[in-house]
Amino acid sequence: SRGSHSTVFPVANLWAEVYQTACDTTLTIEGGGSGAGAGRVCDNSEKGTAVMIGDMSRGWKASEASVEPNGWVYNCLKGDTSRSAGQFPIAADGLSVVVKKGGAADVCIEGLGGLTTDQVRWIYSDYTAAELVATGWDSMALPNSDNNDATHLWSELDASCPSAEIKIAGADSESGTYEFFMDAMLTDADNGEIFDSNRPDGYTNSAEDEVVVNYLESNADSIGYFGYAYYKANQDKLSAVAIKNDAGNYVAPSPTSVADGTYNPLGRFIYMNLNIDPTDLAMTLPFLEFGFSDVGDALVEQVGYVPLTAGGDASMEIQRIAYLYHSHVWTPAQKDAYWCGSDQTITVAGSSTVFPVMNGWADAYSGTNSLCPGYTLTIEGGGSGAGAGRVCDNSEKGTKVMIGDMSRGWKSTEASTDDGYTYNCLVGDTSITVTQLAVGLDGLSVVVKKGGAADVCVSGMGGLTTDQVRWIYSDYTAAELVATGWDANSLPNSDGNDATHLWSELDPSCPSSEIKIAGADSESGTYEFFMGAMLTDSDNGETFDLNRPDGYTNSAEDEVIVNYLESNGDAVGYFGYAYYVAEQDALSALAIQNDAGNFVAPSAETIADGSYNPLTRAIYINVNNEYMDEVYHYLRYAFSPLGDEIVNGVGYVPLSGSSAAWQDTWMRVENVMNS
Template identity: 30%
Template sequence: MQRKFFMLTVLLVIASVVLAACGATPTAAPTAAAAVEAASPTAAAEQPTTVPTEPAVMEPVDDMLPAVDPLTVTGDVVSAGSSTVYPLAERMAARFQDEGYAGTITIDSIGSGAGYERFCVTGESDVANASRAIKSSEVESCKAIGREPIEFRVGTDALAVVVSKENTFAKNATMEELAMLFSDQAEKWSDVNPEWPSEPIQRFIPGTDSGTFDYFVEEVFDKNKEPHLNAANTQLSEDDNVLVKGVEGSPYAIGYFGYAYYAENADKLNVLSIEGVAPTAETVDDNSYPLARPLFIYSDAKIMQDKPQVAAYINFFLTYVNEEISEVGYFPASEAALKAAKQAWLDAMAADLTATALKLPAVDPLTVTGDVVSAGSSTVYPLAERMAARFQDEGYAGTITIDSIGSGAGYERFCVTGESDVANASRAIKSSEVESCKAIGREPIEFRVGTDALAVVVSKENTFAKNATMEELAMLFSDQAEKWSDVNPEWPSEPIQRFIPGTDSGTFDYFVEEVFDKNKEPHLNAANTQLSEDDNVLVKGVEGSPYAIGYFGYAYYAENADKLNVLSIEGVAPTAETVDDNSYPLARPLFIYSDAKIMQDKPQVAAYINFFLTYVNEEISEVGYFPASEAALKAAKQAWLDASK
C-alpha cells in the first residue's frame, strides 16, 4: 500500500510542477551514520559499461524534480560504497536530516567495488556510492537478484596526487613519471627524475576495492594493475585518512585519493600538478586536468517505489547537491549530466504511476453518533477545537472532548492509561511512548495535519529586539545571560523575564532540541523563568513587560498580534512562504494519533479523523498555522485508509 501511495504522490506532485511550467503557481536527528567495513577484493578490472536505461516515459519538467519535504519522510536508507563519494553523501544526508528527516541514513565507506557487491550480490543496500561506472559483470549480478541499477551522476572529482609539506622538490609530474612513481619501475625518487633525491619512494594508495584505485590503474597503467601492486614500500588502505596520515609523515612519501581529502588537509599536504595542470574548478570543468572523474550514486526503480524514503533521499540529493558539493571539495557535474540524472529519477518513478486522486470516503456528520476523547498538545489544541466545532456545526450531535495538557501528557493519556481516543501532538511520538502503547494493546498511527512556526515574542512595548540569531536565542532563554545586554550590548541592561511552555509540552521539547541540542538544563536553570502548559498565561506574561520574552505556537501570536511583536530568527520572519520553503528555522510538524482498533470499534473516532483530514486545509490558516505539504496530507489519508480495512 505504501508503494501505491507514493506512486500517487509523485504523479500529483509532478502534475503540479507541469502546471508551474505553464504559468500556474504550485503549492509548495541522529546524524548520518558511518561505518568502515572490510570488503573482499573484486575480480580483475573490466571495461566499465553504461547501464542501459528504459525509454523515457516522462518529459523533463523545467529540469525540476517534485519537491520533497524532509519532515514528511519516514523509514531508513542504507547506502555503501566509494570512500570518495562518502563525504559528499554524508553532507547530503546531514542536510536532509537537518531539514526534518527523522530516519537514519547509513553510509558505509567500503570502496566502490564492495559497494556494488553489497548492492548487486547480497542486496543489503538501497544505494551504491561509486567513483567509477558500474561494470557489466556487476550489472549482471544485480539482474540475478532482480535489480536493474540506475545511474545518477552527482558530481566530479579531481583525483589529487599529494606529497608532504616537507617535500620541496616535487611540484609537477607527467603521466609517464606518475606511472614510474607508483610502480615497480622505480625504487628511488631519483630513478624517476635525476633532480629529485636518491631516497626510497614511500607509496600510500587506496585499496584494490576502491573506485579510486580502479580509476588510477585505468588512466595511468592502461588497466594493468600488476606494476602498481608490485611496487616496493607500498601501503594500501580503504580509509583515505590513513593515506593522508602516511603521506604527511615523510618528505619522501607520495599518495593519491579524492580531491576532497586533499582540500581537508591542505595545511599538511601539497598537491602535484599533472602535465603542468593543477586541479581547479576551471581545469576540471574544461577537462584539461588529466585525472578528473565522475562520481555516482546508483539505485533501482523497485527499491525507490517500495521505499519512498529512498526515492525522496535521491531526489533531495540531486536537487541540492550543487549547493553543497564545493564545500566538500569536489566539483559539480555538468548541467547536462545532472539533468540526465534527474530524468533517470523521473523515469524510475514513472513505472507504476497509474493511480488517480486519493479521496477518503465521504462523512456525513448527521449520521455519526458517540463521543470522542482527545488530549495533548496546547499547540494543536486550537486547530483541533476548530475542526471539532465544524464537525458539530455540520450535524455531529456527540461530544468531542479536547484537553490541552501538552504533547507528553497527551501521549501518556493515550499510551499509558488508555483514556483517550486521539492524542494531539506537536512532536513525533517517541519509541518509549510507542512501547507504552503496545503494552496496553495499542499501535499508534500518525496523521500529519499541519505545520506550526514556533513564534518567539516580546511585548509591544519592546522597541529594541527585532531579530535574534540561534546563538542569541540560546542565551536569551538560558542561564548564560541574566540581562538583555549580556546577549547584545545594544540592548538594555535590564533583567530578562522569560515565559516558556511547561516541560510536558511538545513546544518545550522542540525548542530544547533545536536551540539547546536536547540539553534542557541551561533552559530550566535560567533566572526569572515562568513555565506554563497554558499558552494564554505565557501571552499575558510577555505582554506585561517590555523586558519579557517567550515562545509558543504561531497561532497564539496571531491571536494576540495586537499585544505582541514576533521576532525574526536569523533574519527570517515566520510567514507562510518561509515556513513552506524551510527558511524559517523554527517550523515543525503537527500531528494527531489514534489506533486502528479504536477507529474500528468506535466509528465516530474514524469519522472525526476522516473529517479532520478532509477539511483541515480549509481551516488551518484561520487558526494561524500552515498547511502540511500535499505529500504529508496524502500520507495521512492513506494511513486512515489502511487503518480502516
C-alpha cells in the first residue's frame, strides 16, 4: 500500500502494473500530495490510513521528521513517532511551466524567447513591485510595466503581447510541487511571499494535475506548472516554457536538460519513502529493486522522467537497499551470500594514512566473529611508494599485493593513465593495470603537544597561516621565500637570521626556542601532499630543512612522530586526521588559515565541507584489475554504510553514498567487472 503524490504517481503506477503482473503481488496506490505521502508513511491519521510507502516530490520538512546523520533515514515527528522511513530518490523531474499550445500566452512567450526567473516570480507573487525590488527582484524584467500593482498583464512583459490579465494556475499547498516551485521562484517565501490568490481569477490550484491541464486548455491567457511527465503526456495541447538558467541561457525542460542540470532552477528529484519495519521491508524492498533495474529505468523514461544514472542505481542498491536488508530482513545465510561470496585471501600494503581504514575494515570483515570469517586479509604498511610499487609487482618495494594503499596520486614515473583512474604500471610488471578508488577524505593535520610551548604559542595567535607553516618547514632563506611569493609579514618578529627558526619570530609572546620539525618520510604520500600544499616552490627544489639543529624527524610510521611530539613541547609535526583523532588526548591540531582568510582546525565537518583547506585530500586504494573478481564482495562491503562506519570511526570522512564522487568511484569497480 502506498500514498502517492500526483507527480510521483505516473512512475509508481507503471512500476506497479508491471511488477504485480510479474510477481503476483497487489499494490494499492492513492494520491493526496506529498504532505499525505509524508503523513501516511508516518501513520498520521490526519492524513489518512498508514501506508508502507509514501511518495513525495519534495524533501521532508523539519516539522514532519528529523533526519539521521546518514541523511536519508527520517524519524517521524507526527503520527506514530516510533516509525522511521528510508528516503529513495527514484527519478529526476523538470518542473515545467506550461501554457496552451498556440494560445496568446504561448505566442507572447515564444516571441520573448522564454521567461526569466524574475518574470515568473512577478507573474505568481503576491508582492507589490516595491516589495519585489526590496527583496532582490530586477525591475528590468518588466520593461513595459504599467506601474499598477493591481494588474499583471502579458503586455507588461513586452509591448507585442496582449493587454490581457495573466491567469495563474498550479499545485495546491499540500503538494510537494507547490513547495518546490515556491522555493525556486518566490524567493522571499520564508518571509511571507506567496502565490497571489487575489487576482481577478485567483490562483487556480489542485493536487491533481489534470485540473490544471483542463484550466490551461480553457484559458489561452493562463500559465501553470507541474511535473515534466504531465507536460509530456499533454504536449499535443500544451507548450513548455523555456526558463533562463544560471548560465543565462533559455532552456526548456527535456530529458537531456534535466539530466545534465542545464534546466535549472526547476530540476528536482522525486522520492519514495519506505516504512522501516521488517515485515514491510520484506515486501517493499524487492519492489524498489525492480524499480532501480533496467526495466524500471525504462518505465521511468516511458512516463517522461529521467531515471537515475547507473551510479545512482548502484548507490541506492549498496548504500540503502542492502543496508536495510542487512539491518532488518536478512538471515545470516543471506548476509553471507551478499557480502561474502566465496572465501578469499586478500593482500594489501602501502600508506600509513590509509592503514587505519584498511585495518578497521579487515577486523570487521574477516576477523574473529566478523561478517565474513572465511576471508583472510593481510595488511602491511610501507608508505604510498610501497603501495604503488607492490601493486605493480616491483620487487624493489616488496612482494606483490592485490591492493596498494596511497595517500597521494600516482607519479608519472610510476604509472601512466588516459582516464585519470586506470593506471598502467611503468615499473615492475608493466602488464599490470590497476584501478584507483577513493575511500574517504582526510584533513592532513598540523599537530603539537597538548599544553606544550608550541600549543600555547599558536593558540594565542589563533592559528597559523600557510606562509608561516612554509617558513617553519622550508629550507629556503627568507630572500628565496620572498622571491617565490612568500609574505614577509607572516614573520612580524623576525630576528633576520636564516640560521634560526624561533617560535618568538612568529609572535613576541612565544618562547625564544628553536622550532623542531617532524613529519612523514619521502616514501609517504603524506610527505608528497604536504610538500605540494605548503612548500610551494618544491618543483624548483624547495624541500624540508634537514639542516635544523634537530634536523627533520621523519618516518613512514606516524607513531614515531607522535612519540617525538609528546617528548618535545616545542616541536610541530603533521600526519593524517585519523592519527590526530586517536591521539587527541595528547596532541592539539592547529587551525590553518584557509582560502577565505579564516583560521580553521581539522574536523569531520570542516574536512567534509571543504573549509579546512588546503590540507584536505582524498585517500586511495588501488586494485590490480586481475584480482577485481576476488576482491569485489569485500569492496562492496567497504563502500556500504557498514564500511562507512569504519571510515568515520577512525577519523576520516567517507564518500557520501548519494554523491557524484561515490557513484563515479563505484562505477569504476563495475566497469572492470563488466569488462
